[in-house]
Amino acid sequence: MRNRSFWRKAGVFFLSFLLTGSLFLTSNIPSARAGDNDGTLSQETTWKKRQLRALWVASVTNIDWPSAPGLPIGQQQQEFIQILNEAKELNMNAVVVQIRPTADAFYPSKLNPWSKYLTGTQGKNPGYDPLDFMVREAHKRNLEFHAWFNPYRVSMDTETDQLAPNNVARLHPDWVRSYGGKLYLDPGLPEVRAYIINSVMEVVNHYDIDAVHFDDYFYPYPVSGIDFPDDPTYQKYGADYPDKGDWRRHNVNLLVEQLSHAIKEAKPYVKFGISPFGIWRNQNTDPTGSDTNGLQSYDSIYCDTRTWINEGWIDYVAPQIYWNFGYAPAAYEKLVDWWAHEVNGKNVHLYIGQAAYKIGHSTEAWDDPEEMPNQLLFNNQFAEVKGSIFFSYKDVKANYLGFRDRLKNDLFKYPALIPTMPWLDDNPPKKPKLLKAENKSGSAVHLVWKDQSKGDSTAFAIYRFSSAKEISLNRPQNLIATVRKNGNGLQTFDDRTAENKPAIYVITALDRLHNESKPSNPIFVR
Secondary structure, X not given: OOOHHHHHHHHHHHHHHHEOOOOOOOOOOOOOOOOOOOOOOOOOOOOOOEOEEEEEEOOHHHOOOOOOOOOOHHHHHHHHHHHHHXXXXXXXXXXXXXXXXXXXXXXXXXXXXXXXXXXXXOOOOOOOOHHHHHHHHHHHOOOEXXXXXXXXXXXXXXXXXXXXXXXXXXXXXXXXXEEOOEEEEOXXXXXXXXXXXXXXXXXXXXXXXXXXXXOOOOOOOOEOOEOOOOHHHHHHHOOOOOOHHHHXXXXXXXXXXHHHHHHHHHOOOOEEEEOOEOOOOEOOOOOOOEOOOEXXXXXXXXXXXXXXXXXXXXXXXXXEOXXXXXXXXXXXXXXXXXXXXXXXXXXXXXXXXXXHHHOOOOOHHHHOOOHHHHHHHHHOOOOOEEEEEEOOHHHHHOOHHHHHHHHHHHHOOOOOEOOOXXXXXXXXXXXXXXXXXXXXXXXXXXXEEEOOOOOOOOEEEEEEEOOHHHOOOOOHHHEEEEEEOOOOOOEEEEEOOOOOOOEEEEEEEEOOOOOEOOOOOOEEEO
8 A cells, every 4th residue: 555645755766666667658548449448438437236435544654544643532533434424425335444554553452552643652542442433433324344454564664662562573573574664574484473363353353343454565565686584584484485485475375364264263254355566467477467567466575366366265356556547567457357357257356446646646647537537437347346445535535636526426426235245145134124204394205114134134225216117226326325224123214315206215134245135115205
């Protein structure tokens, strides 16, 4: 994951390092028939009823939340509520929140100190449980909460005296390596692997999260001419791997596999997703790789994403395809197509990591207000692409080149249900019974229904139709809201968008993996 201000300051230099070729190469989207996988598309938005729509909310260096360390509890909470309200207003359905950015915690932990990004001092108690608060508030708005962990990063600098006494780097300095001006845990150590898994499972076991999320940071991104200092570990544990790169990939694979099994053993419904760097391997290295010419995550940060997908260790993959259409070293359209083929037929969802932070800032191509909308429309051409995650919240909120408005008024005009994962659960709840739908003086239509799912439901979908012949749950335009279940009693909703016109209402029940019941009985409102 990238800090937008970092890209602004070092964009040309850093991208030149990551991707060979000129940063200033620009290209118009070629004109061709919609449906060709070359970056072209129909100009008319095609909405989808099921589509993950998520925001990354980064806490490291206070990128998104909290806006600064040491804020009063009330201000911290209000800032987060604003993020959730903004997400809901844009018809998002998930937030991916960084709760362990640097071997620290946004929750009371027996393994990690309180994060300094909360209070300004690592280890200082903020006076409440931020994670419990965030999960509850997200669920109130029927937003999935994906708990985002950075597994190996210990510190954004090498100043150990600023770390809390119970920080892993101070308790186990032999586990820690200094590289590129930061501190990292050594992925080759079994003790490190156990510590990371225990850190994640502490959250899985004690909080009602919907998913565990890792980003692209595994072994650190390479510093030119300097190898990661893990030779002693390799000598001790790498005898079966003559190639050090294979051994490093094995270490990461073990973490992913063992954590995957631990999550599913504890809570089978909790998803596990990873957002790798956008390029796995280039064709000139591996003929099965993408038609690109940039840094290869398989070789440079030792991410064997293909194995994670093929083995079913992850439930979703969200590659960070942070480049524009036609970009010579790594064209957006080529990478979406490659990843779509990679997940085809697998029990893994593909979500695309979208570079909202580049809109209006990076290169000439990103000065085109249609670049990001066109990327989202292009995604819709692929059955394998199940949604998008935007980096990050503040860049979407900033409305660069009117992108936020475009989401609200066009691209995400209607709500969407999160795609189901039938390999985890495919048993829908029982349908609800709609008891009442009445027009309250033209200001709203008041709906009341009874949940008949016997505890299997967590939320409900509200549909509105203009006539009986229009009744179909397949049209996204008829889905007007999703609401969280409120206890076990009667459920209510006020439709304030009805415009005082005759309408027919139908309710469905959703379980926590978004399986949908059959529709309730319809009720006509004049």
